[in-house]
Amino acid sequence: MKYDIVFAGVGGQGILSVAATIASAAISENLHVKQSEVHGMSQRGGAVTGTLRISDSEIHSPLVPLGTADLILSIEPLESLRYLEYLSPEGQLVTAIAPVQNIGTNYPLMEEVLTEIRRLPNSRQIDAERLAREAGSTRAANMVLVGASAAVLPLQPESLRNAVRKLFERKGSSIVEMNLKAFEAGRAAYAE
Amino acid sequence: MHAPLLLLGDEAVALGAVHAGISAAYGYPGTPSTEILEVLLRQAKESRSPHVSWTTNEKTALEQGLGTSVVGRRSLVTMKHVGLNVAADPFMSSALVSIHGGLVLVVADDPGMHSSQNEQDSRYFADFAGVPCLEPADAQQAYDMTREAFEISERFHQPVLIRIVTRVAHGKGLVKTAEALPEKPLQKAPAAAPWILIPSNARKQWGERLKNRPELRALMESHPVNELKLENTNRELGVITTGLALAYYRECQSELKRPVSHLHIGAYPFPEQKIRDLAATVKTLIVLEEGYPFVERFLRGVIPPNIEIVGKMSGSIPAQGELTPEIVRKTLGIPSMQGQKLPGGLKLPGRPPQLCPGCPHTDSFHSIKAALASFQPHLVTSDIGCYALGAMPEYNAIETCVCMGASIGMAKGAADAGLHPVVAVLGDSTFLHSGMTALLDAVASNTNMTVMILDNETVAMTGGQTTIVPSPRLKDVVLGLGVSPEHLHVVTTHRKFIEENAKLIRQEVEHPGISVIIAVRECVETAKKKKT
Numbered sequence: 111m112k113y114d115i116v117f118a119g120v121g122g123q124g125i126l127s128v129a130a131t132i133a134s135a136a137i138s139e140n141l142h143v144k145q146s147e148v149h150g151m152s153q154r155g156g157a158v159t160g161t162l163r164i165s166d167s168e169i170h171s172p173l174v175p176l177g178t179a180d181l182i183l184s185i186e187p188l189e190s191l192r193y194l195e196y197l198s199p200e201g202q203l204v205t206a207i208a209p210v211q212n213i214g215t216n217y218p219l220m221e222e223v224l225t226e227i228r229r230l231p232n233s234r235q236i237d238a239e240r241l242a243r244e245a246g247s248t249r250a251a252n253m254v255l256v257g258a259s260a261a262v263l264p265l266q267p268e269s270l271r272n273a274v275r276k277l278f279e280r281k282g283s284s285i286v287e288m289n290l291k292a293f294e295a296g297r298a299a300y301a302e
Numbered sequence: 303m304h305a306p307l308l309l310l311g312d313e314a315v316a317l318g319a320v321h322a323g324i325s326a327a328y329g330y331p332g333t334p335s336t337e338i339l340e341v342l343l344r345q346a347k348e349s350r351s352p353h354v355s356w357t358t359n360e361k362t363a364l365e366q367g368l369g370t371s372v373v374g375r376r377s378l379v380t381m382k383h384v385g386l387n388v389a390a391d392p393f394m395s396s397a398l399v400s401i402h403g404g405l406v407l408v409v410a411d412d413p414g415m416h417s418s419q420n421e422q423d424s425r426y427f428a429d430f431a432g433v434p435c436l437e438p439a440d441a442q443q444a445y446d447m448t449r450e451a452f453e454i455s456e457r458f459h460q461p462v463l464i465r466i467v468t469r470v471a472h473g474k475g476l477v478k479t480a481e482a483l484p485e486k487p488l489q490k491a492p493a494a495a496p497w498i499l500i501p502s503n504a505r506k507q508w509g510e511r512l513k514n515r516p517e518l519r520a521l522m523e524s525h526p527v528n529e530l531k532l533e534n535t536n537r538e539l540g541v542i543t544t545g546l547a548l549a550y551y552r553e554c555q556s557e558l559k560r561p562v563s564h565l566h567i568g569a570y571p572f573p574e575q576k577i578r579d580l581a582a583t584v585k586t587l588i589v590l591e592e593g594y595p596f597v598e599r600f601l602r603g604v605i606p607p608n609i610e611i612v613g614k615m616s617g618s619i620p621a622q623g624e625l626t627p628e629i630v631r632k633t634l635g636i637p638s639m640q641g642q643k644l645p646g647g648l649k650l651p652g653r654p655p656q657l658c659p660g661c662p663h664t665d666s667f668h669s670i671k672a673a674l675a676s677f678q679p680h681l682v683t684s685d686i687g688c689y690a691l692g693a694m695p696e697y698n699a700i701e702t703c704v705c706m707g708a709s710i711g712m713a714k715g716a717a718d719a720g721l722h723p724v725v726a727v728l729g730d731s732t733f734l735h736s737g738m739t740a741l742l743d744a745v746a747s748n749t750n751m752t753v754m755i756l757d758n759e760t761v762a763m764t765g766g767q768t769t770i771v772p773s774p775r776l777k778d779v780v781l782g783l784g785v786s787p788e789h790l791h792v793v794t795t796h797r798k799f800i801e802e803n804a805k806l807i808r809q810e811v812e813h814p815g816i817s818v819i820i821a822v823r824e825c826v827e828t829a830k831k832k833k834t
Contacts, residue, residue, distance in 0.1 A: 120653065133474065137308055144440075145308070145474035148416050154688065154763075156655035170552035172440075172473035175627035177639030192650055195641035212659075216651035229645035 112165040113264050114174045116193045118184035120210040121158045124252040125185050127277065129162050131256050135265050135273040136164045146172035155212050157189055164264065183259050185238070185252055186210050187223045194230075203230055204258050204300070206238035206251055234258065234300060241295040250292035257296025267297070306476040311466055312337035314441040314477050315378075315408050318448030320345060322404070323483040325375035326353040328363035330735065331764035332382030333417035334471035335410035339380050340765075351485070352377075356761075358770045359706070359735040360385035364392045367405050367461075372497055374489035375403040376452050383411040383422050384705065388736065390427070396461050397431040398507040400496035403486050404452035405461040410471045413593050414624035417763075419686065419705065421622070423593035428463040428570060432511060434518060435463045435570040436527075437545035441475035443527070443568065449480070458518055459496075460511065467592050469624070470546055519571050527568040530576045532583055533561040540584035541634070542567065542577070544597055547590035550630040557636045572597055574604050581605035588633055589613035592625050656691060662823035663689045666756050666795045666803075667699040669821075670725060673807035677723050681716050685709040685728035685737070688763045689756055692727070700727060707736025710753055714744045717751040723811040724750075730757040730776060730820075731769045738783060741818070745784040748815040752807065755780075755818065756795070758825040766828045773822060780818050789817035796823060 115132070119125030126147055136143050147160040161174045176195050182203045184190030190205035197203065205227060211217050227233050238254040245254070253274055260267050274293050278286045309317065316338045319327065329339040339354060346354040357363040360381040370377035379389075386393060386409050396405070409427070412418040428435035434454050438444040444466060451462040495503050522528060540563040543551045548566050555562075565580045567573065581587060587609055589598040595614035602611070612618045612633065619625075619633055628638045644650070657664050666689075674680045684690060684700035685708060692699040702712055710733075713726035728737055733755050744751060757776055761767040771779055777792050789810060793803055803821065810817035 121655065133308060137306075137476070143308060143474070143476060146469055147310075147472045147474070148468070154655035154691065155653075155658060157653040170440075170549040171627055172469050172475070172549065173627055175553070175631070175639060177641035179641075188650065189653070191644060191648070194643060197642045198639065199642065201642070212656065213651055213653055218648060218651070222646070222648055226644055226646050226648045230642065 111264055112163070113181070114179045115162045115181045115183055116174055116179045116196045117160040117162065118182060118189040118193055119158050119186050120189060120212070121155050123185045123210065124249070125158055126160060128183060128185065128252045128255055129160050131253070131270065131273045131277055132259070132263065132265070133162055134276060135269040138269050138272060139265060141166055142169050144169045144172045157192060159193060181259065181262060183255060185255055187227060187235070188217065191223070191226055199231070201232065202262055203227065203233040204255070204262070205233070205235060206255055207235050208239035208251070236296060236299050238296065241299060242292050245292040245295055246288035250289050253289040253292040254296035254299070257293035258300040260297050261300045304479055306478045308474050309441050309445070309477045310337055310472060310474050311438065311441045311444045311470040312472070313341050314444040315448045315464065315466070316341035316345070317477070317479060318445040319378040319406065320352070321479060321482040322449045322452040323376055323485045324352045324378050325403070325485050326366070326370045326377040327380070328355060328357050328366045328377065329380035330357055330360045330363055330385055331761050331767045332385050332410070333764060334412060334468045335380050335382045335408065336764045337471070338408060342378070356767055356770065360389035361392060364389040364396065364407065367407070368392060368396055368399070371401050371403040371405045372491050373403065374491065375486045377403065378406050378408065380408045381410070382418065383409055383424050384418060384420065385409070386424055386427055388706065393427070393461070394431050395499055397433045398499055398504055398511060400459040400491065400507070401455055401461055402491040404455035406448065406451040406455060406464060407461055408448070408464045408466065411465060411467045411593060413467055416468055419703070421593070423596055424463060424465045425570060425596045426594065428465070433460045433463055434458065434522070435465055437465045437568045437570070438470055439546050439548040439568060440470060441473065441477050444470060445477045445479065454521070458514055465545070467546055519574070522569045522571055523573040523575055525569040525573070528566065528573045528576060530565045530580060531563065532580070533563045534583070536560045536562055537583060537585070539586050539588065540564070540580045541588045541590065542580070542597060544568065544591045546592040547625055547630070550625055550627050551590055553627060554631050554634060554636050558634060567597060572600070577601065577604050581609050584609065586610040586612060590619070590625065590630055590633065595621070654694065656694065657688065658826050660826045661688070662758055662795045662821070662825070663692060663756055664697070665797050665800055666754065666821045667692045667697045668800045669795070669803035669807060670727065670754065671697070671699055672800065672804035673811065674723065674725065677811065679721070681713070681721055681724045683709040683712040683716070683724065683726045685732045687729040687732050689727060689729055706732055707740055710737045710740035710744060713751045713753070714740065714747070714749045717749045722750055723752065725752045725754060725807070725811065727754045727756065729762070730755055730759070730773065731761040734770050734779070738779070741780070741783050741785070744816045750814050751816060752810045753816070753818045754807070755820045757820050757822045758828070759822070760825045760828045762825045762827065766825065766831060776820055780820070785816060785818050789813055789815065791818070792820045792822060794823055795821035
């Protein structure tokens, strides 16, 4: 088994936490993991991407070759489309739909962006911001996304739940509960 | 044995250093090296050991590491690639002293310039100084090599340079750790002369280093990371990988039509005999390196001229930017896979980095632009930091960005050449790092120019490290450099003061001599972090 993910988002949205949560779940199942992030200058409100590779055998490259990713997991709709060349023909795209409008009039019409996503062979749009707000805070939108990806990831949902617990345990039980609620909302939204 | 940990390459270096028993760690923040010291700072806070501190710049960091060494203890010094230019003076001469406690310098290169002004390859610097260099391919090697580097440093009495690159520094992998070693005892170097580099001693020391060269070469020749695997069934093609290139090569190795002889190099000086052994069995050599064609360039002096070399210098691999899985596949003759395309062909706009909403720099730029609008031509020199984003549209406020502190020196040069007005714009940390010396020059000639220090009370671009001089004391530093109190102003930069501050800038620009304006307001990101 080998499973490659490309993450997408805008600096400050918490996409690296999404990657960290899934990676931590994979490790708890004794799988091999390689991850790549770019920090620094590009985080300042710019496009941010990262990769996570999960496998039951040794993985060498931190980067995903073109046309081979199993999943694009994005926290912003426009950004979800930026790395399509990495997505394998059978690969799936899962994205949150709330836009980050920090590029003025350069941002295309929302309907055009969502139509592109809908026309892909295998895509899912998740209203992560609304679901996170209902769970307690829009800041949990990234955990909604982790939940939404649970159905396609080669991992046990319980490992992902434990990873969410581990990520937030420092911040107290109410924050943990809120993020778990967001996770479940994401799972349910994907199943709909 | 503990369970393997998922670590960034940077974190693996930090842990390797702790487990090697370091007593101290020094560095100046710079992407992609910053996380090394951040991890060590957290460790030091919990266990009060080792001594860890950010320093004024990379030169002072390395000098402090040398001090740790002379009293017999181990230290780690960290910086990004261009930081080594700043530390070049102590670095080049540290190769001559008799290192006592192990000294390891970790330098993070940034091929592809994700967050840098150039993509220089630090292996050249190690070669230039004549010091050993280790180049990890992943987080596990980053951990292992950091530990080993201390042993090599003490055995050969030289600092060891560990060269990491962005994808190693910011790539995560599972790391198995080994037993931690205790700190070294405090024990002065047995003799002083090897540390006193007056010419008579320096000549002797350099002679010693050259004499030890064969032993160092022998160590690297037999180093297990420099692994040669000959495939006798294929007399056509051989592959040399260095550092990170190993990961991309291994990834597609199984797709090669025939097995290929392969030499990996991760420890320098590179193993010349192994290269010759490989060359003796093939007609063509592919060289895959992250960074400059360092090994490729030296190959011609090592292997027979009839062997074809395929690499960056032959034009087969792009000379600029990072290696990618695709470049490696193409060079090895393996086709790449096709990904998906935008079904409707929507044109995706770029999303470049930008100043954060509410950033104090935006207000400073508005003031500077308003102040200088009526002076044509004028020049605004700037520097390395978030405020370099002032070059982007909407602001178009700065005209130069070269290296740490250059804004002040360049402003003086432009003013000396006759341009007026000239304004140098730089951040508080950059000023302390390399701007102070240039300001001394400007004070000495009372140059007709104005310096704007954008004081956001933090080292913002690398994630909000503490500056070496707290904001309220910055004024005293500038006064101490000799700027007259009448032409030194500390103001709050804010949307509501844009016109008022513009007026002050105009007034100081019209003063025929050096003036400094410190525009203060805390970085919005740092302020946010304090709240949570």
